[in-house]
Amino acid sequence: MKTSIVIKKGLSSDMRFDLKDGAGSDAVHTSPVYAYAVCRLVTDSNLEGVGLAFTLGSGNKIVCQAIEYLVRHVEGKEIYELMSDFGTIYKKMADDPNFRWLGPHKGVVQLALAAVVNACYDLWAKAEGVPLWKLLTSLTPEQLVNTLDFSYYEDILPKYEALDLIKKQQAGISSRESIIETGYPGYDTSIGWFNYSDEKIITNVKMAMDRGFTAMKLKVGSKNAAHDIRRAELVRRIAGDQATIMFDANQQWNLPQAIDICTKLKDLNPYWIEEPTHPDDVYAHIALAKAVDVPLALGEHVPNKVIFKNFIQSGCMTFNQVDAVRVGGVSEFILISLLSRKFNIPVVPHVGDMGQIHQHLVLFNHITLGHPALLLEYIPHLREHFKSPAIVKDGKYLTPMEPGMSADLLKHEYSL
Amino acid sequence: MKTSIVIKKGLSSDMRFDLKDGAGSDAVHTSPVYAYAVCRLVTDSNLEGVGLAFTLGSGNKIVCQAIEYLVRHVEGKEIYELMSDFGTIYKKMADDPNFRWLGPHKGVVQLALAAVVNACYDLWAKAEGVPLWKLLTSLTPEQLVNTLDFSYYEDILPKYEALDLIKKQQAGISSRESIIETGYPGYDTSIGWFNYSDEKIITNVKMAMDRGFTAMKLKVGSKNAAHDIRRAELVRRIAGDQATIMFDANQQWNLPQAIDICTKLKDLNPYWIEEPTHPDDVYAHIALAKAVDVPLALGEHVPNKVIFKNFIQSGCMTFNQVDAVRVGGVSEFILISLLSRKFNIPVVPHVGDMGQIHQHLVLFNHITLGHPALLLEYIPHLREHFKSPAIVKDGKYLTPMEPGMSADLLKHEYSL
Secondary structure (H helix, E strand, O other), X not given: OOOOOEEEEEEEEEEEEEOOOOOOOOOOXXXXXXXXXXXXXXXXXXXXXXEEEEEEOOOHXXXXXXXXXXXHHOOOOEHHHHHHOHHHHHHHHHOOOOOHHHOOOOHHHHHHHHHHHHHXXXXXXXXXXXXXXXXXHHOOHHHHHOOOOOOOOOOOOOHHHHHHHHHHOHHHHHHHOOHHHHOEEEXXXXXXXXXXXXXXHHHHHHHHHHOOOOEEEEEOOOOOHHHHHHHHXXXXXXXXXXXXXXXXXXXXXXXXXXXXXXXHHHHHOOOEEEOOOOOOOHHHHHHHHHHXXXXXXXXXXXXXXXXXXXXXXXXXXXXXXXXXXXXXXXXXXXXXXXHHXXXXXXXXXXXXXXXXXXXXXXXXXXXXXXXXXXXXXXXXXXXXXXXXXXXXXXXXXXXXXOOEOOOOEOOOOOOO | OOOOOEEEEEEEEEEEEEOOOOOXXXXXXXXXXXXXXXXXXXXXXXXXXXXXXXXXXXXXXXXXXXXXXXXXXXXXXXHHHHHHOHHHHHHHHHOOOXXXXXXXXXXXXXXXXXXXXXXXXXXXXHHHOOEHHHHHHHOOHHXXXXXXXXXXXXXXXXXXXXXXXXXXXXHHHHHHOOHHHHOEEEEEEEEEOOOOOHHHHHHHHHHHHHOOOOEEEEEOOOOOHHHHHHHHHHHHHHHOOOOEEXXXXXXXXXXXXXXXXXXXXXHHOOOEEEOOOOOOOHHHHHHHHHHOOOOEEXXXXXXXXXXXXXXHHHOOOOEEOOOOOOOOHHHHHHHHHHHHHHOOOOEOOXXXXXXXXXXXXXXXXXXXXXXXXXXXXXXXXXXXXXXXXXXXXXXXXXXXXXXXXOOOEOOOOOOO
């Protein structure tokens, strides 16, 4: 018999972190401030659920206010009871009549939803005394689908089909569990931020390889194609032909520009090109995929399961970069991962959480859903702020063992 | 020489209005509170620019906070100078690095953008001492396109093509201007809110016809198809075969349900079926349009020009319901209307502003862009709160003559 744990109160914290020396700079943000809108669930026990949504800059405050409203849906609830039918409460929060017009299912209210949902999963895992990956991989298929909201997936992945898909993967679980011992491969996302000099990029590429990374990502997205291509060639030259290299344009090209530059970048044999154009533009990505035969990685800024459904149906998404601190938390992340599995599109998450939560989720995706264990983004810029920072050795994430989803921060208050 | 008018300060007001007796109820909102997030631009003259974004419920407060941040982009600016190259400042606001992660271009930050942008257009028209429709129809094609941001439209409607499209419409302007005298046809959106009894619907249909409306809309979107169909048959029976009748499902059906119910509603010869399923789901609307030959009206909850572009390209949008208090204000409304014109899709706006602003915009769309003068939604529930409420006689909007965009409210503070 499990001890009842009741959520007494939901709080929010607006946490912002300055990055140093151009780290985090991309084609949109020259001097980024990373920010977490944090939901904290205080309980009648000594456990606290902590959920993150990631943003950039002072708008983070607004997400915190939305959290403070939304969290009333889970206040007063017992955690095991809540999670036994979480899909229902998820839908209620996502469709709250006071917030629905502000979305639906996108922008500030969706980010707030992510923080609240993630705090519930964190509390659940802490209540069980296990890391999130362990909790999720231990659920029965029925328990798992009951945490999901299948609304608007009836035409493509109804609940019974999801259940079937999960059950079919059970045969391979024991062999896939070896990943817990070997660790999950990471890639270095910090070799070439947008503002970095050539010298710094060269140093970083060498350092990444010394640390055991065989995959790394460069920020592109300049309006000047020659500038992007020169830097990309530099990385390929230093890293060598065998290295796995990705280019990230952060949505900065329009379609004609994207076709032009991707055609040129293709010659450098990228593993993917990321966010080439506006993240809402399904048709532009289809046109790009037809025009240039290069793998596209998409999803960092896709806000919800419905737009993911469209991208997945469109056939232009080679890699799915769904982020559990951008869509409606772990619940929606799992649903999108399920659909992606059905269409055989690998999930390679964007990590607004700096990989803290996603190190759990990719283990679950691999072990339970049968996704290939490809790569998880590694971005260490906030590691000193986490209680249990992710550990990467020889280019691999070591399996986290602390209870919860590794999202606890050292302070409740932090501002610039 | 025009007198300089400088924006000194931008303020926000959180205005909420209770509706009575089930008015405004739809398949999502049983007891709606209509709300305006208002941007007020105080100037160094006696003029004040007033811009609205429409929402429902207490989330409105969050939009107001976003307005207070965003408005700094126009503070200190001279209005004529600002509007001479408004496309540039529009893009700067839409891509503000502190807000971009909260969208981009959707949700709370996009609604706040709408309020700020609309306040600029209102001030501009007041400065000229003319109603907004008069200002917009008097601009040269070059002045007009300079108020627009063509980012991500390079592949489908680059600036030079928009200019060309506007110029080609100039020949017919003088004949289309007769609409100013005759008035713009309205339709009654309030005959059958979701909670209304059959008796009330019968009374309302008769009253609408007595008032000269030949077009009217019923709320559907029940999970019970028989309930929707019974009410729809009732309206058709009372209104007669000649009446123009629309059905509005407020996104409540999933795709299989939508196909089922639309197949049945089709027999009642609707002018359109509105928002049958999730507003982000382009592929579901394509599938529905293929399965059932019935006109679809979409766009009330489409947040920006990029998703509109996708819906327009998809071929499933029969009527475009873009709303200038939902997308990024008048500027983005005009850009979307231009693209819609290119694809010969009529614009029949959703009116979160209760038609106050859109009565200007449909005149502009007809006179300058050559859109057909079809119908404008009429929804009188907030008319006592406006300084110059729209006047509808014999089923037609009389042309507004007061300077500005008719968005001034009687009070600056109003709460429940």
